[in-house]
Amino acid sequence: MRAFLVRRVAFALVLVACASSAAFLLTRAAPGDLTTQLGPLAKAAEVAATRARFGLDQPVIVQWARWASRAVRLDLGDSFLYNRPVASVLGPAAINTAVLAVAALAVAAVSGIFLGVIGGSGGPAGVRAAIRALSAVCLSLPPLLTSLIFVFIAARTGLLPAGGMSSAGAGDLSWGAWLVDVAWHVPLPALALALPIAATFERLQSQAMTEAVDQPFVAAARARGVSHSALIWRHAWPASLRPICAVLGVAIGALFSGSFVVEYVTTWPGLGRLMYEALRARDIYLVAGCAATGSVFLACGTLAGDLLLAAVDPRVREETAA
Amino acid sequence: MRRAGIGLLAAVAVVAALAPWVAPNPPDRMFPDLVHAPPTVVHVWDAGPRAPFIHRQRLVSRLERRFETMATARVPLRWFRDGRLVTADAGAGAPLLLLGADGYGRDVFARLVHGSRLTLLLALIATLGATLLGGLIGGVSGYAGGRVDVLLSRVTEFMLVLPAIYVVLALRAALPLVVPPRTVFLSLVAIFVLLGWPTVARGVRAIIASERSRDYVSAAEALGAGRTRVLLRHLLPSARGHLVMQATLLLPAFILAEATMSYIGLGFPEATPTWGTMLQDASNAALLGDTPWALAPAGAIFLVVLAVNLAVQGSGRPQVQLDR
Numbered sequence: 001m002r003a004f005l006v007r008r009v010a011f012a013l014v015l016v017a018c019a020s021s022a023a024f025l026l027t028r029a030a031p032g033d034l035t036t037q038l039g040p041l042a043k044a045a046e047v048a049a050t051r052a053r054f055g056l057d058q059p060v061i062v063q064w065a066r067w068a069s070r071a072v073r074l075d076l077g078d079s080f081l082y083n084r085p086v087a088s089v090l091g092p093a094a095i096n097t098a099v100l101a102v103a104a105l106a107v108a109a110v111s112g113i114f115l116g117v118i119g120g121s122g123g124p125a126g127v128r129a130a131i132r133a134l135s136a137v138c139l140s141l142p143p144l145l146t147s148l149i150f151v152f153i154a155a156r157t158g159l160l161p162a163g164g165m166s167s168a169g170a171g172d173l174s175w176g177a178w179l180v181d182v183a184w185h186v187p188l189p190a191l192a193l194a195l196p197i198a199a200t201f202e203r204l205q206s207q208a209m210t211e212a213v214d215q216p217f218v219a220a221a222r223a224r225g226v227s228h229s230a231l232i233w234r235h236a237w238p239a240s241l242r243p244i245c246a247v248l249g250v251a252i253g254a255l256f257s258g259s260f261v262v263e264y265v266t267t268w269p270g271l272g273r274l275m276y277e278a279l280r281a282r283d284i285y286l287v288a289g290c291a292a293t294g295s296v297f298l299a300c301g302t303l304a305g306d307l308l309l310a311a312v313d314p315r316v317r318e319e320t321a322a
Numbered sequence: 323m324r325r326a327g328i329g330l331l332a333a334v335a336v337v338a339a340l341a342p343w344v345a346p347n348p349p350d351r352m353f354p355d356l357v358h359a360p361p362t363v364v365h366v367w368d369a370g371p372r373a374p375f376i377h378r379q380r381l382v383s384r385l386e387r388r389f390e391t392m393a394t395a396r397v398p399l400r401w402f403r404d405g406r407l408v409t410a411d412a413g414a415g416a417p418l419l420l421l422g423a424d425g426y427g428r429d430v431f432a433r434l435v436h437g438s439r440l441t442l443l444l445a446l447i448a449t450l451g452a453t454l455l456g457g458l459i460g461g462v463s464g465y466a467g468g469r470v471d472v473l474l475s476r477v478t479e480f481m482l483v484l485p486a487i488y489v490v491l492a493l494r495a496a497l498p499l500v501v502p503p504r505t506v507f508l509s510l511v512a513i514f515v516l517l518g519w520p521t522v523a524r525g526v527r528a529i530i531a532s533e534r535s536r537d538y539v540s541a542a543e544a545l546g547a548g549r550t551r552v553l554l555r556h557l558l559p560s561a562r563g564h565l566v567m568q569a570t571l572l573l574p575a576f577i578l579a580e581a582t583m584s585y586i587g588l589g590f591p592e593a594t595p596t597w598g599t600m601l602q603d604a605s606n607a608a609l610l611g612d613t614p615w616a617l618a619p620a621g622a623i624f625l626v627v628l629a630v631n632l633a634v635q636g637s638g639r640p641q642v643q644l645d646r
Contacts, residue, residue: 015480015483018480019484022492023492026492026493026495026496027492027495027496029496030495030496030497031497031498032498032499136628136631137628139631140574140624140627140628140631141624141627142578142627144578144581144582144585144601144620144623145620145623145624148601148604148610148617148620149617149620151604151607151610152604152607152610152611152614152617154607155607155608155610155611156611156614162607162608163607253483253485256485257485257486257487257488260487260488260491261487261582264585264586265605272488275488275491276491276586279491279492279495280495280499287492291488291492294485294488298483298485302483
């Protein structure tokens with residue numbers, strides 16, 4: 001288990017280093033830099049002075065080496081766009097994305113697993129057909145479409161706020177009122193992000209459940225007189241968890257990718273939006289910081305998925321121990 | 323269900339191919355007095371059955387986007403005229419707007435139909451490219467084995483971990499932000515191919531690596547077939563099923579990727595009709611509540627993705643696949 005962990009952490013470090021460096025170099029190589037913001041009328045001397053002030057006049061390699069040597073000490077440089085240290089801009093955005101992702105994952109897991117168990121363990125044919133049709137539709141509705149549709153519904157009915165993370169003027173509210181306000185804004189983007197993943201979970205769980213209820217140990221439990229609900233939830237369900245845990249790492253990746261679109265459409269102030277703005281403004285340190293934070297999230301998600309899989313499947317545990 | 327999916331895909335392909343004939347209006351024609359006009363209703367009943375006709379819509383308030391239907395006059399639809407399937411007299415101020423008009427007073431239906439060409443062509447070419455490249459890299463990796471295999475497999479695995487949309491975003495943003503449509507098309511194809519090949523390559527590598535030790539390969543080699551010939555003529559055909567399956571997964575992903583990039587303003591320019599650029603009209607939440615027809619491209623994307631999913635049902639493709 002320790003060797004496994006060491007390998008995963010090493011991989012995560014390589015991922016973070018590669019992703020952030022690649023983002024840094026790519027943005028540096030892109031045409032235009034922050035001096036574009038000085039406008040077309042800026043004098044050449046002013047442009048040169050600005051470049052020198054932020055170290056943009058150095059060769060790429062020197063610039064990268066400077067940034068990297070500070071980044072390993074967790075100093076990510078200053079954002080041009082916000083005129084603040086990158087870390088202080090990244091922090092809130094990362095938390096916002098994490099809130100959205102965790103809410104979406106919870107919704108997807110609970111609804112997907114619940115519907116999957118119902119659909120896979122036999123029940124009224126009508127209910128099963130309805131669940132099947134629902135997940136078939138949701139599988140063809142990626143986050144871009146769900147978020148647009150939800151924003152439309154919200155704008156039309158006014159049931160939920162159509163965008164943002166808090167109402168205008170929420171900064172003046174007390175802590176409790178602010179939390180309520182944010183909680184009011186979470187469901188729409190979280191649901192938009194969760195639906196396709198919930199459908200995936202439902203399909204996997206339903207299939208695994210159909211196989212699980214045919215197992216001899218379920219028949220044996222039934223013969224002992226175990227009640228139907230205990231049979232399904234206590235006996236068959238734990239045995240059918242493996243497929244979902246196996247895709248959990250990928251699901252977290254999908255969640256992270258999907259959150260970019262959802263954040264953009266619903267103006268959720270998260271990492272995805274921040275990275276988009278930073279890329280457009282050629283804010284190289286902020287881009288690299290976003291890439292680093294994103295890859296940390298991704299590595300943690302994959303690791304969590306692997307650990308969960310090891311927890312439900314003894315075979316994986318023995319393999320990694322060996 | 324499979325038939326329905328294939329039929330739907332065929333219908334979309336026919337409509338895209340015949341776009342100029344199917345669309346009632348040119349996609350870039352603006353009707354200044356019909357900005358954000360609602361869809362035209364086609365009537366067949368006016369005190370008795372009649373040939374299909376429409377009513378003229380008159381702008382009442384530009385600010386409130388309010389229109390009045392002139393129910394007194396019937397404007398007949400004209401069939402098979404001016405090289406179009408059906409149209410109405412646009413000159414008289416009563417064009418046939420089946421899905422309403424956008425913010426420039428352009429026919430949403432016409433733009434949808436014309437936009438399908440660029441969106442679908444882009445996705446098809448990128449799918450083809452990614453499948454070919456993935457097949458080739460996976461094939462070489464699986465057939466060569468040894469160090470080449472280790473290196474190519476590591477690269478493949480690393481690419482698979484990266485969240486695709488962020489890589490697309492970073493690569494596209496590295497290019498100049500405003501570029502002509504042709505450059506956008508080529509660069510998006512290149513970026514999509516670059517991101518699409520690893521999933522294909524991983525599966526092909528596994529198939530080729532296990533096929534390599536089969537007797538027919540030894541037989542071909544004994545007969546003097548070169549390595550290239552063995553790979554292309556003897557080994558790769560065994561991965562055909564996998565290649566087709568991957569292509570059906572990549573196509574919807576690429577359609578969506580184009581839509582996303584154009585929607586956020588890093589794809590095609592606004593004037594070029596594609597499903598992505600059209601979705602920009604849906605980005606204003608307050609406006610979207612009043613003009614739901616701006617979601618038409620979203621409906622089109624859903625239909626195509628659903629059709630692909632239905633068409634491959636029961637063909638051994640995994641029912642679910644999560645994209646990073």
